Amino acid sequence: MKKLLVVGDFISGSGLTAVIMNTFGKFNQAEYRISAVGYGRDIAGNVTSEVGKLGWQLTRSPEVTKHPLQHWLFWLKFFKANSFDYVYFNYSSSWNFLPVLFAKHYSHGKVLVHSHNTYFSHRFSNSLLMKMLTVLNKVGRRAIVRAADVLIATSEGAATWMFGQQNLSRVHIVTNGIKLQKYQFSVICREKIRARYQISPTTKVIGFVGVLGERKNPSFAISTFEAFHAEHPDSLLVMLGKGPLKSKVTTYIKNAGLESHFIHFDYVNNVNEWYSAMDALIFPSQFEGFGLVPLEAQVSNLKVLCSNVVPKSIFVTSNITSLPVVNSNAWAKKLAVVLEDTSNRNYFNNQLAKFSDSRQIATMEQLLK
Numbered sequence: 513m514k515k516l517l518v519v520g521d522f523i524s525g526s527g528l529t530a531v532i533m534n535t536f537g538k539f540n541q542a543e544y545r546i547s548a549v550g551y552g553r554d555i556a557g558n559v560t561s562e563v564g565k566l567g568w569q570l571t572r573s574p575e576v577t578k579h580p581l582q583h584w585l586f587w588l589k590f591f592k593a594n595s596f597d598y599v600y601f602n603y604s605s606s607w608n609f610l611p612v613l614f615a616k617h618y619s620h621g622k623v624l625v626h627s628h629n630t631y632f633s634h635r636f637s638n639s640l641l642m643k644m645l646t647v648l649n650k651v652g653r654r655a656i657v658r659a660a661d662v663l664i665a666t667s668e669g670a671a672t673w674m675f676g677q678q679n680l681s682r683v684h685i686v687t688n689g690i691k692l693q694k695y696q697f698s699v700i701c702r703e704k705i706r707a708r709y710q711i712s713p714t715t716k717v718i719g720f721v722g723v724l725g726e727r728k729n730p731s732f733a734i735s736t737f738e739a740f741h742a743e744h745p746d747s748l749l750v751m752l753g754k755g756p757l758k759s760k761v762t763t764y765i766k767n768a769g770l771e772s773h774f775i776h777f778d779y780v781n782n783v784n785e786w787y788s789a790m791d792a793l794i795f796p797s798q799f800e801g802f803g804l805v806p807l808e809a810q811v812s813n814l815k816v817l818c819s820n821v822v823p824k825s826i827f828v829t830s831n832i833t834s835l836p837v838v839n840s841n842a843w844a845k846k847l848a849v850v851l852e853d854t855s856n857r858n859y860f861n862n863q864l865a866k867f868s869d870s871r872q873i874a875t876m877e878q879l880l881k
């Protein structure tokens with residue numbers, strides 16, 4: 513049996529965590545013994561129980577942004593004490609490259625690095641710190657390219673960001689896969705969710721799914737809904753996700769007088785059912801390595817307004833529209849236009865078949881060999 517270490521954020525509600533669980537969770541357990549290390553802080557604690565159900569051992573490293581020295585010492589000691597046949601890093605940027613070097617030197621296994629983003633997962637307000645991170649990122653890019661045996665990215669943009677334009681020929685582009693059947697539109701789920709939360713069949717439900725952080729741009733989503741709601745009062749904003757901007761979101765909603773037209777959950781385990789209950793999804797990300805949420809929404813034949821920084825590979829069906837993140841009033845007007853289409857959603861678009869999770873799993877297992 514091969515020993516596989518999977519490194520990721522392992523945070524409740526994280527798109528990266530969802531991809532990790534959905535792919536590695538389906539690996540042949542008779543062939544791989546999987547361990548995991550989470551570099552993120554999971555306040556909700558849901559991931560620990562989910563990982564336990566898969567039979568994985570999950571260890572948490574100290575947070576590198578708060579305790580960098582402890583974080584790097586953790587990894588040094590970890591790889592000195594443990595050996596693996598494969599070490600699979602899931603990263604958003606390359607500045608934290610030391611764990612990759614430690615894995616290469618001490619684990620004696622095959623090292624794979626998978627880029628999931630096109631920019632830092634978090635922007636710091638301190639400009640000097642951001643300059644330092646940018647320099648470290650360039651150093652880390654070269655170090656990772658030299659140390660890793662296999663380079664993987666969710667898109668060409670993510671590959672360029674993590675590994676450099678000059679190394680694209682070495683990178684395997686592996687798009688994130690999803691459980692297609694799970695996210696298909698369901699009239700039953702739509703009626704169940706709306707009945708549970710007393711949402712009228714005529715109410716236009718606008719959704720936002722993602723971490724309440726700067727990258728996902730929740731304030732712009734609220735501003736868009738505020739403008740839309742002013743012209744279409746029978747409407748509701750549903751936000752699914754938590755993050756550092758949660759208090760700011762709450763204040764914005766209160767000051768805008770939208771409290772009675774707003775539903776928020778930090779975490780739900782039935783986001784697929786919520787897609788069916790929604791009429792449109794707003795996804796105004798400032799940068800994105802892939803864009804799992806708008807892909808899931810398209811499987812549900814949900815109307816999607818998406819920022820123009822999301823990789824073009826995500827724009828699969830006619831239900832998704834790209835807009836620059838400049839003017840929320842323009843988004844609100846476009847939202848009204850796309851919602852005029854009330855076509856039947858109860859079908860599967862075969863153009864999405866290439867995003868099946870089974871295809872991604874087969875590709876990733878092949879890369880390990």
